[in-house]
Amino acid sequence: MISNTMIDSEGLSDFLTTYLHAPMPDPYHSYDGTQNRAAQKVWDEKTFRESFTGASRRFGQTPLYLSDQDLSELSRLGVTWPLAATRDEFGRIAMLIAAASEVHPAGFQSMLQRCYDEGDTRERHSILRALPLLPSAERFTSLAFDAGRSHLQPLFEALVCDNPYPSTYFPDRPMNHMVLKALSLGIDLDRIIGLERRMTPELKRMTVDYVAERRAAGRSIPADVRLLLRD
Amino acid sequence: MRYFDPHIHMTSRTTDDYAAMRQAGIEAVIEPAFWLGQPRSHVGTFEDYFRSLIGWEPFRAGQFGVRHFCTLSLNPKEANNSAVAPGVFDLLSIYLQKDAVVAVGEIGYDEITPDEERYFQLQLELAQRFDLPILVHTPHRDKKRGTERSLALIRAVGFPEERALIDHNTEETLPLVLETGCWAGHSIYPNTKMDESRMVALVKRFGTDRIIINSAADWGVSDPLKVPKTAQAMRASGISEEDIETIVWHNPATFFSQSGKLDLCTVEQPIDQTQLWEGNSVLRGQAPTPTSGALSGKETV
Ligand SMILES: [Zn+2]
Numbered sequence: 001m002i003s004n005t006m007i008d009s010e011g012l013s014d015f016l017t018t019y020l021h022a023p024m025p026d027p028y029h030s031y032d033g034t035q036n037r038a039a040q041k042v043w044d045e046k047t048f049r050e051s052f053t054g055a056s057r058r059f060g061q062t063p064l065y066l067s068d069q070d071l072s073e074l075s076r077l078g079v080t081w082p083l084a085a086t087r088d089e090f091g092r093i094a095m096l097i098a099a100a101s102e103v104h105p106a107g108f109q110s111m112l113q114r115c116y117d118e119g120d121t122r123e124r125h126s127i128l129r130a131l132p133l134l135p136s137a138e139r140f141t142s143l144a145f146d147a148g149r150s151h152l153q154p155l156f157e158a159l160v161c162d163n164p165y166p167s168t169y170f171p172d173r174p175m176n177h178m179v180l181k182a183l184s185l186g187i188d189l190d191r192i193i194g195l196e197r198r199m200t201p202e203l204k205r206m207t208v209d210y211v212a213e214r215r216a217a218g219r220s221i222p223a224d225v226r227l228l229l230r231d
Numbered sequence: 232m233r234y235f236d237p238h239i240h241m242t243s244r245t246t247d248d249y250a251a252m253r254q255a256g257i258e259a260v261i262e263p264a265f266w267l268g269q270p271r272s273h274v275g276t277f278e279d280y281f282r283s284l285i286g287w288e289p290f291r292a293g294q295f296g297v298r299h300f301c302t303l304s305l306n307p308k309e310a311n312n313s314a315v316a317p318g319v320f321d322l323l324s325i326y327l328q329k330d331a332v333v334a335v336g337e338i339g340y341d342e343i344t345p346d347e348e349r350y351f352q353l354q355l356e357l358a359q360r361f362d363l364p365i366l367v368h369t370p371h372r373d374k375k376r377g378t379e380r381s382l383a384l385i386r387a388v389g390f391p392e393e394r395a396l397i398d399h400n401t402e403e404t405l406p407l408v409l410e411t412g413c414w415a416g417h418s419i420y421p422n423t424k425m426d427e428s429r430m431v432a433l434v435k436r437f438g439t440d441r442i443i444i445n446s447a448a449d450w451g452v453s454d455p456l457k458v459p460k461t462a463q464a465m466r467a468s469g470i471s472e473e474d475i476e477t478i479v480w481h482n483p484a485t486f487f488s489q490s491g492k493l494d495l496c497t498v499e500q501p502i503d504q505t506q507l508w509e510g511n512s513v514l515r516g517q518a519p520t521p522t523s524g525a526l527s528g529k530e531t532v
Contacts, residue, residue, distance in 0.1 A: 046325075049325060050324065050325060050328065053325060053328045053329060054328050056330050117282070118278070118282065118325060118326070119286075120285040120286050120329045120330060120331060121285075121286045121289070121290065122330060124286070151290075152286065152287065152290050153290075154290070
């Protein structure tokens with residue numbers, strides 16, 4: 001089973017920052033009212049949220065160009081799936097990894113939820129891509145279930161496609177519903193990482209019923225059902 | 232011809248409207264945050280409304296090949312509701328930074344109260360801080376006075392006039408707006424505001440410079456096809472194709488491009504979601520492009 005203990009967070013954070021070759025936003029508010037350079041700095045949630053939103057402009061929305069060397073480095077750090085497509089996504093993922101190591105776990109969890117709730121589709125997309133890389137990632141299942149219920153197809157795909165999170169952390173019922181929904185949306189089931197480990201008699205029964213329902217309605221049957229029906 | 236409707240409240244419209252709009256050539260829309268007909272009593276209702284304007288509605292529009300942007304604000308009517316106004320104003324420093332937000336608006340006057348003026352001014356300052364243009368609503372009653380006061384406040388604050396669009400103009404207010412550097416919007420809205428033939432007459436008299444038209448279609452009796460219908464009326468009266476295109480595409484595109492966030496190219500060339508990672512045969516993670524769904528005939532669940 002994939003587990004995020006296999007992710008080298010610090011190494012990944014360094015890799016992303018180096019790749020982006022742009023200064024990371026500073027989520028600290030300085031209380032420095034004097035010339036004292038060692039003045040106390042305090043991590044500020046609102047500053048972080050504003051810069052998380054502003055990451056599109058800071059890093060740009062252009063596609064990533066990853067060399068074979070970049071990909072093997074990512075793989076060495078534990079990321080063996082296509083993580084992201086654009087620079088701002090890389091930037092946001094790096095910001096979240098850094099924040100998770102700097103903020104108290106409970107504070108991080110509520111802040112992540114807030115970033116997700118107030119995020120636009122790009123921001124939410126980045127959060128879903130970052131989930132499998134965050135410490136104690138099982139904390140974030142309710143946020144992920146929400147994406148699994150979304151009618152916004154790009155969000156649903158961010159969770160389902162090339163993302164080890166659902167197969168690692170979802171219990172059977174949301175996992176089964178997600179797979180069936182992906183099937184009916186025409187999403188290539190090969191892109192659900194770890195699906196083979198999550199095949200159950202119940203998922204098979206749901207698939208059989210789905211096929212029967214489609215047949216009764218005279219509708220086409222997605223070719224991918226055979227992946228779910230094989231023994 | 233392609234059309235841009237820079238003021239339409241799609242939240243209140245159906246998928247039939249989106250299909251008819253795309254069929255008529257409307258490729259881009261801007262949805263200003265305004266009031267929903269019934270007063271809101273919670274800040275959270277506004278926040279969910281803002282979230283739907285930056286995520287859900289662009290996705291819905293994208294299914295029909297329409298690019299959707301928005302403007303956000305505390306609107307003038309509800310600026311008078313002291314139970315929600317401060318809380319809504321506080322939300323803006325986060326939400327104005329979203330990619331889909333191309334202006335601060337609708338702001339301005341409704342009944343011309345002190346609270347309206349206070350939040351109008353505060354939001355002019357926010358627009359300067361976030362480097363956004365503004366969309367200014369002008370009142371239904373006492374319109375001329377409201378327009379004069381809006382122009383005076385913009386000038387007093389030192390807000391750059393070329394970054395201000397004054398909306399819902401009439402024969403009486405348009406000359407006042409054109410005397411300044413502000414742009415002039417016209418809402419072609421059945422029974423009130425402005426109609427097609429009056430708009431044709433205004434274009435013949437004042438030309439096309441800084442002139443914008445919109446449908447302002449919303450939850451009331453209104454028509455989301457008013458931009459193409461007005462273009463048709465201009466065509467029938469002998470106004471040139473070039474002038475029409477200036478009014479229904481180039482002018483709104485130029486004005487809202489001042490936000491630096493009006494990305495119109497994805498209207499013309501949707502991102503290919505199956506692009507490969509550079510130098511590798513692995514599929515890339517999906518970029519959030521609201522292009523799949525209803526148009527491709529896929530079933531939604
Ligand atoms: Zn309006």
